[in-house]
Amino acid sequence: MSLLVIGTVAFDAIETPFGKTDKIVGGAATYASLAASYFYDKIKIVAVVGDDFPTEEIKDFNNHHIDTEGLQVKQGEKSFFWSGKYHNDMNSRDTLATELNVLANFDPIIPENYQDCHYLMLGNLTPQVQQTVIKRLKNRPKLIVMDTMNFWMDIAMDDLLETIKMVDVLTINDAEARQLSGEYSLVKAAKKILTMGPKYLIIKKGEHGALLFHENHIFSAPALPLAEVFDPTGAGDTFAGGFIGYMAKVGTVNFNNMKNAIIFGSALASFCVEKFGTEKIRNLTEQEIKARVQEFVQLSTFDIK
Amino acid sequence: MSLLVIGTVAFDAIETPFGKTDKIVGGAATYASLAASYFYDKIKIVAVVGDDFPTEEIKDFNNHHIDTEGLQVKQGEKSFFWSGKYHNDMNSRDTLATELNVLANFDPIIPENYQDCHYLMLGNLTPQVQQTVIKRLKNRPKLIVMDTMNFWMDIAMDDLLETIKMVDVLTINDAEARQLSGEYSLVKAAKKILTMGPKYLIIKKGEHGALLFHENHIFSAPALPLAEVFDPTGAGDTFAGGFIGYMAKVGTVNFNNMKNAIIFGSALASFCVEKFGTEKIRNLTEQEIKARVQEFVQLSTFDIK
Numbered sequence: 001m002s003l004l005v006i007g008t009v010a011f012d013a014i015e016t017p018f019g020k021t022d023k024i025v026g027g028a029a030t031y032a033s034l035a036a037s038y039f040y041d042k043i044k045i046v047a048v049v050g051d052d053f054p055t056e057e058i059k060d061f062n063n064h065h066i067d068t069e070g071l072q073v074k075q076g077e078k079s080f081f082w083s084g085k086y087h088n089d090m091n092s093r094d095t096l097a098t099e100l101n102v103l104a105n106f107d108p109i110i111p112e113n114y115q116d117c118h119y120l121m122l123g124n125l126t127p128q129v130q131q132t133v134i135k136r137l138k139n140r141p142k143l144i145v146m147d148t149m150n151f152w153m154d155i156a157m158d159d160l161l162e163t164i165k166m167v168d169v170l171t172i173n174d175a176e177a178r179q180l181s182g183e184y185s186l187v188k189a190a191k192k193i194l195t196m197g198p199k200y201l202i203i204k205k206g207e208h209g210a211l212l213f214h215e216n217h218i219f220s221a222p223a224l225p226l227a228e229v230f231d232p233t234g235a236g237d238t239f240a241g242g243f244i245g246y247m248a249k250v251g252t253v254n255f256n257n258m259k260n261a262i263i264f265g266s267a268l269a270s271f272c273v274e275k276f277g278t279e280k281i282r283n284l285t286e287q288e289i290k291a292r293v294q295e296f297v298q299l300s301t302f303d304i305k
Numbered sequence: 306m307s308l309l310v311i312g313t314v315a316f317d318a319i320e321t322p323f324g325k326t327d328k329i330v331g332g333a334a335t336y337a338s339l340a341a342s343y344f345y346d347k348i349k350i351v352a353v354v355g356d357d358f359p360t361e362e363i364k365d366f367n368n369h370h371i372d373t374e375g376l377q378v379k380q381g382e383k384s385f386f387w388s389g390k391y392h393n394d395m396n397s398r399d400t401l402a403t404e405l406n407v408l409a410n411f412d413p414i415i416p417e418n419y420q421d422c423h424y425l426m427l428g429n430l431t432p433q434v435q436q437t438v439i440k441r442l443k444n445r446p447k448l449i450v451m452d453t454m455n456f457w458m459d460i461a462m463d464d465l466l467e468t469i470k471m472v473d474v475l476t477i478n479d480a481e482a483r484q485l486s487g488e489y490s491l492v493k494a495a496k497k498i499l500t501m502g503p504k505y506l507i508i509k510k511g512e513h514g515a516l517l518f519h520e521n522h523i524f525s526a527p528a529l530p531l532a533e534v535f536d537p538t539g540a541g542d543t544f545a546g547g548f549i550g551y552m553a554k555v556g557t558v559n560f561n562n563m564k565n566a567i568i569f570g571s572a573l574a575s576f577c578v579e580k581f582g583t584e585k586i587r588n589l590t591e592q593e594i595k596a597r598v599q600e601f602v603q604l605s606t607f608d609i610k
Binding site: 260 | 393394395489490491492493496510512513514516522523524525526527528530531532533534561564565567568598601602603604605607608609
């Protein structure tokens, strides 16, 4: 039994009102696998980097019990690079540069060793590649979680709809839920999206928390109100990684466990934004996570009989 | 002991994507007192209308145990009138007409009979008038809740700051909290506003719920995700009325009771938007309110030890 994470492993250069970074390690699979590693210890990654990717960064994955056999290192090529600048409100950003590099021809090869996958996290990537991974697994995983974004809705909607059909949980933000469904009301949007394939839909609302939809059930998770958001990069991937990591830990797929998984994912995401890049989520303790989750409990508990 | 509500009692003409109304009864004090009436039966209102205001509407207040001795009826004058048109997203609106009429010279006279006020709801009005009401009460109420809006921040900030000093609970929306404090982060905004006088701050976030701040405590209340928002007019006033009505019912001012009061206020507001104007909140049953509150419990409960 293992948790397979696919997505980008890449370099980011980030500018926020609080400062800017040189090239630092980022990417959806990086954030998601690091977050999941706090809950589950059989994590395997499928991704591609160039020979510019530091060996010590790969070792750091391994230190988090993340198997990197499926991390292809392309000699003579460069890793995917994204650069962005956040506005003062930290809710919007401009992309300054996107260099696909190795990602342009990414063929997600699944090592034989990875065929024991029970939990599959499809981090944000071309829907075509996400779909290929599902098809290459000999047994369908017990739980497939897919993250995606408006970019793919704009340029690859047909592929996206094909891929969505094959997953259990879809995670998108509120604007994306509206775009995908053509409905403004999130209740109507969710109802429509739940007919497209996924049995569960998570709508991420950033500082407003997240909504989980399943059949006629809705769960509303709060976000932790933060005094400072230092760098929002990777928060969504961290959320998804924490979510599926917790689900892999508890092992039973149901609505109640998913509610808790959303709280744990939100807690991990709340750490993520406190420092640049992956800095904060590389070195968390169990104690810190427990205390943060208790803050969520405090935040949302009321007592009406 | 009584709950005094001040604010507008007026006419609205509303246009939404679902239809439009002729002049119907609205106003902050109308919504707030009707909402409060489901929790408390000694409600008194101070407001002003013209002789165009229907007698049967005043009787309907009385049917809800709302004392209208303080409702001034100005002969030969017209009631306050507001007309607005909501955009498709129902989150923004254009004001089509504002006719102050009787409101232009509103002097909030407090009948002697009203001096037993223990709970005071200052519905949205000129801060100057809100302040006058506080000063005219011989004994300071046990709980003063004040609702206001960006309009007064734009044109009467000094008066607003003076009035805010005198209240216990301030209810504003997120944009207004940012405007009032000059801080983007709601945590920082709340910290600043809590030094301006109020001991409690409620930040209303519409479809994203509400946040309650007090000392170092934060409570995050969800909003009920709705398939249809028919008419948002009065939702904030209904929320505030439900909130203070519940507080008057339980009688003890503390953070835990306020958390519940926010849930009851949110439940009432969720009814309000289901029909035009006050239609829905005039005829609720205890059973309906109880069931709606249970939906909020279901929506936000998770079980992490």
